Amino acid sequence: MLEIRNLNVYYGKLHVIWDLSMTVGDEGVGLFGPNGAGKTTLINTILGLVTPKGGQIFFEGRRIDGLDTHKIVREGIAVVPQERELFPFMSVKENLELGAAFVPHAQSRMNELFNFVYEIFPVLKRRESQLAGTMSGGEQRMLTIGRALMANPRLLILDEPSVGLQPSIVAELFHKLKLIRQNGVSILLTEQNVRQGLKAIDRGYILENGRIALEGTSEELAANEHVKKSYLGL
Amino acid sequence: MKKLGMLIILAVVALGFLFPLYAGPYPLHVMTTVLTYMALGLSWDMMLRTGQLSFGTAGFFGLGSYAALLTTLYLGLNPLASIFVGGVFAAIVAFALGYAILRLREIYFAITTLALAGVFTVVARNLHDFTGGPEGKILPSAIFNGDPTKVYWLTFSVALGSILVSELFQRTRIRFAITAIRNDEITAKSSGIDIFKYLLFVFVITSAIQGVVGGAYAQQYGFVSPESAFSTNFLLLPIAMCLAGGIYSTLGPVIGSVILGVLSEYLKLRFPYGHLIIYGVIIVAIVLFMPHGILGMLKKIAQKTRTEVGGNENEK
Amino acid sequence: MKNEPPILTVEKLIKRFGGLVAVDNLSFTVQQGEVLGVIGPNGAGKTTLTNVVSGLYRPSEGRIFFQGKDVTELDAHQRCRLGISRTFQLMRPIREFTILENVMVSALFGKGLDLKSAQNRAREVCEFVGLKRLKIPIESATVLELKKMEIARALASGPQLVFLDEVMAGLNVDETNEMIETVKKINASGVTVIVIEHVMNVIKELTHRVIVLDRGRIIAEGSYEEVSHQPEVISAYLGEEE
Amino acid sequence: MAETKTHGRHQFTLPLLAIVALILIFIFKPYAVIYGVQRGSLYALIAMPLALTLGIVGILNLAHGDFLTLGAYIAYWIFNSTGLDPLLSIFAVAPLLFVVGAGLYKITVSKVLRAPLLNQLLLTFGIAMILEEVINLIWTSRPRNVYVNYASASASIGGFRFGTYEFSYLLAAVGVLVLLRLFLKHTRLGKAAFAVGQNPKGAKIVGINVEMIYLLIFSISVGIVGIAAGLTLPRMSIFPLFGSPFTLKSFCLAAMAGLGNLTGILWSGLALGIGEALVQSIEGYSGWSDIVFFGVLIAVITIRSYRGSYV
Amino acid sequence: KPIKLGAVLPLGDITGRQAANAMKLAVKEINAAGGVLGRPLELIIVDDEMNPSKGAAAIDKLATIDKVDFFIGGMSSGVHLAQIPILKKYQKITVWIGAASHLCEKALAGADWYFHLHPWDYQQGAGYAIGWKQILEKYPQVKFDRVFLAYEEGAFGTASYKAYLAMLEQAKQGEGPYVGLVKEFKGESFKSAAFGGGDYRAVLRLAKEWNPDAFIWAGYDADALPMMAQAKEIGFAPPIFIGAPPGWPADFGKSPLSEGVVLYGMWAPSLNKVSPVAEHFYNAYVKEFGEEPATYFAPLGYTNVYFLVEGIKKAGTLEKEALIKALEQVEYESPLGETLKIAPSAVIKHQGFTTQKILQWQNGKQEVIWPFEVQTAEFIYPFPKWEGR
Numbered sequence A: 001m002l003e004i005r006n007l008n009v010y011y012g013k014l015h016v017i018w019d020l021s022m023t024v025g026d027e028g029v030g031l032f033g034p035n036g037a038g039k040t041t042l043i044n045t046i047l048g049l050v051t052p053k054g055g056q057i058f059f060e061g062r063r064i065d066g067l068d069t070h071k072i073v074r075e076g077i078a079v080v081p082q083e084r085e086l087f088p089f090m091s092v093k094e095n096l097e098l099g100a101a102f103v104p105h106a107q108s109r110m111n112e113l114f115n116f117v118y119e120i121f122p123v124l125k126r127r128e129s130q131l132a133g134t135m136s137g138g139e140q141r142m143l144t145i146g147r148a149l150m151a152n153p154r155l156l157i158l159d160e161p162s163v164g165l166q167p168s169i170v171a172e173l174f175h176k177l178k179l180i181r182q183n184g185v186s187i188l189l190t191e192q193n194v195r196q197g198l199k200a201i202d203r204g205y206i207l208e209n210g211r212i213a214l215e216g217t218s219e220e221l222a223a224n225e226h227v228k229k230s231y232l233g234l
Numbered sequence B: 001m002k003k004l005g006m007l008i009i010l011a012v013v014a015l016g017f018l019f020p021l022y023a024g025p026y027p028l029h030v031m032t033t034v035l036t037y038m039a040l041g042l043s044w045d046m047m048l049r050t051g052q053l054s055f056g057t058a059g060f061f062g063l064g065s066y067a068a069l070l071t072t073l074y075l076g077l078n079p080l081a082s083i084f085v086g087g088v089f090a091a092i093v094a095f096a097l098g099y100a101i102l103r104l105r106e107i108y109f110a111i112t113t114l115a116l117a118g119v120f121t122v123v124a125r126n127l128h129d130f131t132g133g134p135e136g137k138i139l140p141s142a143i144f145n146g147d148p149t150k151v152y153w154l155t156f157s158v159a160l161g162s163i164l165v166s167e168l169f170q171r172t173r174i175r176f177a178i179t180a181i182r183n184d185e186i187t188a189k190s191s192g193i194d195i196f197k198y199l200l201f202v203f204v205i206t207s208a209i210q211g212v213v214g215g216a217y218a219q220q221y222g223f224v225s226p227e228s229a230f231s232t233n234f235l236l237l238p239i240a241m242c243l244a245g246g247i248y249s250t251l252g253p254v255i256g257s258v259i260l261g262v263l264s265e266y267l268k269l270r271f272p273y274g275h276l277i278i279y280g281v282i283i284v285a286i287v288l289f290m291p292h293g294i295l296g297m298l299k300k301i302a303q304k305t306r307t308e309v310g311g312n313e314n315e316k
Numbered sequence C: 001m002k003n004e005p006p007i008l009t010v011e012k013l014i015k016r017f018g019g020l021v022a023v024d025n026l027s028f029t030v031q032q033g034e035v036l037g038v039i040g041p042n043g044a045g046k047t048t049l050t051n052v053v054s055g056l057y058r059p060s061e062g063r064i065f066f067q068g069k070d071v072t073e074l075d076a077h078q079r080c081r082l083g084i085s086r087t088f089q090l091m092r093p094i095r096e097f098t099i100l101e102n103v104m105v106s107a108l109f110g111k112g113l114d115l116k117s118a119q120n121r122a123r124e125v126c127e128f129v130g131l132k133r134l135k136i137p138i139e140s141a142t143v144l145e146l147k148k149m150e151i152a153r154a155l156a157s158g159p160q161l162v163f164l165d166e167v168m169a170g171l172n173v174d175e176t177n178e179m180i181e182t183v184k185k186i187n188a189s190g191v192t193v194i195v196i197e198h199v200m201n202v203i204k205e206l207t208h209r210v211i212v213l214d215r216g217r218i219i220a221e222g223s224y225e226e227v228s229h230q231p232e233v234i235s236a237y238l239g240e241e242e
Numbered sequence D: 001m002a003e004t005k006t007h008g009r010h011q012f013t014l015p016l017l018a019i020v021a022l023i024l025i026f027i028f029k030p031y032a033v034i035y036g037v038q039r040g041s042l043y044a045l046i047a048m049p050l051a052l053t054l055g056i057v058g059i060l061n062l063a064h065g066d067f068l069t070l071g072a073y074i075a076y077w078i079f080n081s082t083g084l085d086p087l088l089s090i091f092a093v094a095p096l097l098f099v100v101g102a103g104l105y106k107i108t109v110s111k112v113l114r115a116p117l118l119n120q121l122l123l124t125f126g127i128a129m130i131l132e133e134v135i136n137l138i139w140t141s142r143p144r145n146v147y148v149n150y151a152s153a154s155a156s157i158g159g160f161r162f163g164t165y166e167f168s169y170l171l172a173a174v175g176v177l178v179l180l181r182l183f184l185k186h187t188r189l190g191k192a193a194f195a196v197g198q199n200p201k202g203a204k205i206v207g208i209n210v211e212m213i214y215l216l217i218f219s220i221s222v223g224i225v226g227i228a229a230g231l232t233l234p235r236m237s238i239f240p241l242f243g244s245p246f247t248l249k250s251f252c253l254a255a256m257a258g259l260g261n262l263t264g265i266l267w268s269g270l271a272l273g274i275g276e277a278l279v280q281s282i283e284g285y286s287g288w289s290d291i292v293f294f295g296v297l298i299a300v301i302t303i304r305s306y307r308g309s310y311v
Numbered sequence E: 001k002p003i004k005l006g007a008v009l010p011l012g013d014i015t016g017r018q019a020a021n022a023m024k025l026a027v028k029e030i031n032a033a034g035g036v037l038g039r040p041l042e043l044i045i046v047d048d049e050m051n052p053s054k055g056a057a058a059i060d061k062l063a064t065i066d067k068v069d070f071f072i073g074g075m076s077s078g079v080h081l082a083q084i085p086i087l088k089k090y091q092k093i094t095v096w097i098g099a100a101s102h103l104c105e106k107a108l109a110g111a112d113w114y115f116h117l118h119p120w121d122y123q124q125g126a127g128y129a130i131g132w133k134q135i136l137e138k139y140p141q142v143k144f145d146r147v148f149l150a151y152e153e154g155a156f157g158t159a160s161y162k163a164y165l166a167m168l169e170q171a172k173q174g175e176g177p178y179v180g181l182v183k184e185f186k187g188e189s190f191k192s193a194a195f196g197g198g199d200y201r202a203v204l205r206l207a208k209e210w211n212p213d214a215f216i217w218a219g220y221d222a223d224a225l226p227m228m229a230q231a232k233e234i235g236f237a238p239p240i241f242i243g244a245p246p247g248w249p250a251d252f253g254k255s256p257l258s259e260g261v262v263l264y265g266m267w268a269p270s271l272n273k274v275s276p277v278a279e280h281f282y283n284a285y286v287k288e289f290g291e292e293p294a295t296y297f298a299p300l301g302y303t304n305v306y307f308l309v310e311g312i313k314k315a316g317t318l319e320k321e322a323l324i325k326a327l328e329q330v331e332y333e334s335p336l337g338e339t340l341k342i343a344p345s346a347v348i349k350h351q352g353f354t355t356q357k358i359l360q361w362q363n364g365k366q367e368v369i370w371p372f373e374v375q376t377a378e379f380i381y382p383f384p385k386w387e388g389r
């Protein structure tokens, strides 16, 4: 579904992603790593928000690096960005609507998608008309996730979605992600809460200093000593 | 390195100060105008550093003009002293208005300052007996009897003063306060900065500078009228010069005013018809090709050469 | 500890946003030197409480006393200078400044130091929280560095009371542990700390006492062990699993 | 809940007060109301597109009024070379200005959007200068006019005799307002424009072509100015600086209405227009009319800031 | 070695541009005829951009860089006020065709090297009085008792309002040109279209209610046609409708609303019919530049050069004292339809023209009504009704 080949990304002179190759098939893939490893940068590059210096990115066989972000998104990739990127002066409902409005295969299913999102995050339904900018930190996070789900994506990218969510909702979120996964949506997930994250994915990469340090199924990763020590705190 | 910098600065100041000795009246005159815009530009930039886009420059300039000229006219005040009065008057008005308008932000602040300048103009135009109405008032003679050298030195001192104030803003805690306010007022507040106090302070200081510049200008020609004192030239040109030179710095407005000021004069002589078109094109080109102003571009070049020089040293 | 007068007293605090009551008639005290945890569901009013106490919002009703002094009418910068400081859940660095300069701002104005001493203090505080790259621009700082910077800024003003609003959200295990140690050190230096977190480990490790908020009201109070077993807390907040 | 209530009360009291004031003015100075409404609508018509670019593209367009000048000269040129009625020429001028806007956007504006804010100020300052001077070079500073007899037509109702032409400004302003609102509120593109105005990056992420929206909004704005240009030509003299005072007026209206509030611009325009006309009609004090304009503006902006100061 | 003339004009404005053209024309003609004192003329023009400090710097530039022998040119009073201190510094012979404000005159008191060709603002007012008195004699049906003045609120309009007030005050004392002419006077200001105004209906309504014999508006060329259109709109057609802008818009004559409008000016193309110099100038200008001279600053600019050259010829030297003497004696038959002679004004010693002409738009053209020596058409009175226009 998504294939990245020999990707190199720089910020000015700073080399952030080093010759990285990875794939996301019809599965859930985790991307773990310490702060500053380059996870967000990688996601931004996939989305065309950052231009790579070298390498290729394919989505469903089509090359997408070099395309404008909006085109990539319309191809069927939705994202939950780390920095939220909501429309602060629009209502919750409008924010959600916009998630679907510009994606061809989501527009027609708007109602259905609304119900789906409201079911996961009932608070969004209750706050339909509140301005997004006035929501609490966690509520905004939910809204961001909801907005991405509204796009009815084939690949859902989530950049640390659990940050700021209350424990019960985190658990539920990963549970729901698993269901979404089972409905045929591929998932690329970065997460600091590795323990929970592993539950929602099939396979994962450990990204350190812009390079892939480790790769394996979620079971393999959970059993790996390095992962245990640095990421699970065991 | 630092000493060398100091020396260069001193040399430039000395060169500027001694300009009348080696330049003829015409360059002198052009430079006097440039210095006027330089001081205005600096004052505008200082306000901008707090994040507040002010369109009141011409307004306070005009207030200063009127205050200076009228005190000389009616009270017989010494012209030099009257220029000071111009600054004080502008500062007082700014202080009083500041309480009402400094809670405004962004375009609301900008437009309100613009509107205030409009109010000043209407008042100046309609108080016929006191201000001379639309025709304005004229003094029997210009300051220093129009001696261009002394007028230059006067304007030079005003500009130099503005530079010093601007540097003071850059080198003291004021810089931290106003940069923080510009970036994020909530963070600034929470870090203990009294936002209103600083805004008021900067507003009053910059208005005072504008008032002094206005006073000096009025005395230079011994004449004041609403059209000349509140002309949008004194609003838009300094802004353009600052933006072209590079904002949030002392050097930017200085460079911008000198380059654009001299350039416009040169173009005028070179192309009597349509020189303003070329001027406009150059301004557009500056925006497109030097997004951080002339200063930003110079810095970039300097950085490049420095690393190249550094590289050579390493090779040795 | 119990005999000393409380450092913070909140009395019948109400904060409304239009029809929504974010903080609902809240009263509690914080003792000098304690680490208080504030937890509760998303939207419970934790950040709003922080905003009201630190002076960013005026309360709709109620009073706030800090070290026995009524500070309800004071502005945020005045409260900062008195010794209340806070971090921001949605981080708000000053983008044009380096990390060090960001921290200096609060040393300069919160603590009222001159440039030189402010710089020294900022360096000290940065070192204290474990910041290494002090002169980098904000855009190249990592989330961890930004979080640390938030803490450093809160400390540089020399506070008596700090609110740490989700400073450990989004950190991995190692980083969280490091941060917990930092907070312990802060507390050990005599600063009263109010921790807001959704990561229960942190709450468990750090706090002496926990307040659980829901819809702006306290639904439980006590040690972490106590509250975490209360059914209301489990159903409203923790969920079945933990 | 409480908020919506107080909000609702404000929403009724203000217009109510305004209507009472209007009736009073109408009784004492009926012509001031007519003239004020006519002029005010023109202000609003020209200010709306400016507010649109300001709110969505984030550009403080100092060349706004000069597009009006340009449009008027194009209409003038069309009139002189083909004899086409200036009102009909709107159908050519508005699309032409739309294209001009698009071209300028592509060549210049799009390049500044990524640069530091305020650079657009300098850019549009330069553009304004070029436009003014090119027009001056081609047509000289000498004013031009187009005479059509309907522009000075008048009607009488019960002893009132008033000009009818300038009501076209009101029609156009209301028309443009309604269309813009329909566009912004009820079309996908309009919503996208809203979103882009608030968070361009977020807009990209949801699949909005931000560049295209900017281009569209900027060009539409310039195009609307073309409508105003065609409407004013039969009624006003045009000269190279003809449009530039409208730039300032438009900023004022946009600020008075509050960013993003197009309907407010119409109200503000009418209020200021009537205020101006009122003072103009007071014998011996007409010179003070500008002070009403600025005074009302300052008052509204500051009062609003007090109301919204604490959350 | 050429004799150098340094001109300062606003080249971006039609007045300045055409004045500059006319000066070039005059210099070309004179040089073609062999120059003056055997030396060619050289004309150096600097744009003042209508900006006081630029205008002042231009004088410095001409004096020190170009080392000109004389200063000529001029338009705006505001610019000139800034130039006067500089001119005083050099004390070169200066012949000025612009700057009508009495404030300039005041600032020039005692400057004997200064020659001002354009009538001062107060002189214009006085001149009209003379004209109207003669018209009243010739056309007894004309009435000029109640006069309403609508003036633009800037310096230009206000100056003429104040001038009227002062002269009417004088007249009450039984002095000055207005004795016995205007019995009642009323003035009201408006905002000129040139500065973003352009709504005259309030003023026009006031005037209509007051019902004057003559209605005068003192504004700019941009006000001309909208003023007529709005007068028509409210149905205001006074017996005499006078416009007193410094210039007229390009298309004014094409509009039927222009018919019968009286105007004040120093020159009109119709003078060609009665003045050979005017005709020569007009044809030469059109031939040289492919456009019509549209403002009276064109013939004034032409006059500016010729006047100076006549003086030099008469003096036979460039020596200042002698030349001043010579200029005082010059009688130049100008394309403005009158002979230019220097005489003292209220303040300065060397004033040229003192009156403007009274003209009238007829069939899209400006016809001279007064002075009768150069009259080109009969006076249409009263102002034709609006119906059918």
Ligand SMILES: Nc1ncnc2c1ncn2[C@@H]1O[C@H](COP(=O)(O)OP(=O)(O)OP(=O)(O)O)[C@@H](O)[C@H]1O
Residues within 6 Å of the ligand: A011, A014, A016, A033, A034, A035, A036, A037, A038, A039, A040, A041, A042, A082, C139, C140, C141, C142, C143, C144
């Ligand atoms: N705009 C930028 N300019 C310069 N450097 C940047 C920029 N954005 C990120 N970096 C640097 O690139 C590196 C990778 O950052 P990135 O945000 O991709 O990491 P991450 O793995 O997502 O970490 P986090 O957990 O903090 O989100 C970091 O060292 C950061 O300092």
Ligand SMILES: Nc1ncnc2c1ncn2[C@@H]1O[C@H](COP(=O)(O)OP(=O)(O)OP(=O)(O)O)[C@@H](O)[C@H]1O
Residues within 6 Å of the ligand: A130, A134, A135, A136, A137, A138, A139, A164, C017, C020, C021, C022, C040, C041, C042, C043, C044, C045, C046, C047, C048, C049, C089, D311
């Ligand atoms: N300015 C505002 N206008 C309207 N409602 C607001 C505003 N600020 C906060 N709220 C609402 O008040 C409630 C409390 O918000 P607050 O940010 O205090 O929650 P929180 O406890 O910090 O939640 P989180 O854990 O998600 O950060 C939320 O429901 C939020 O939507």
Ligand SMILES: [Mg+2]
Residues within 6 Å of the ligand: A039, A040, A041, A082, A159
């Ligand atoms: Mg990241």
Ligand SMILES: [Mg+2]
Residues within 6 Å of the ligand: A136, A137, A138, C046, C047, C048, C089, C165
């Ligand atoms: Mg919160």
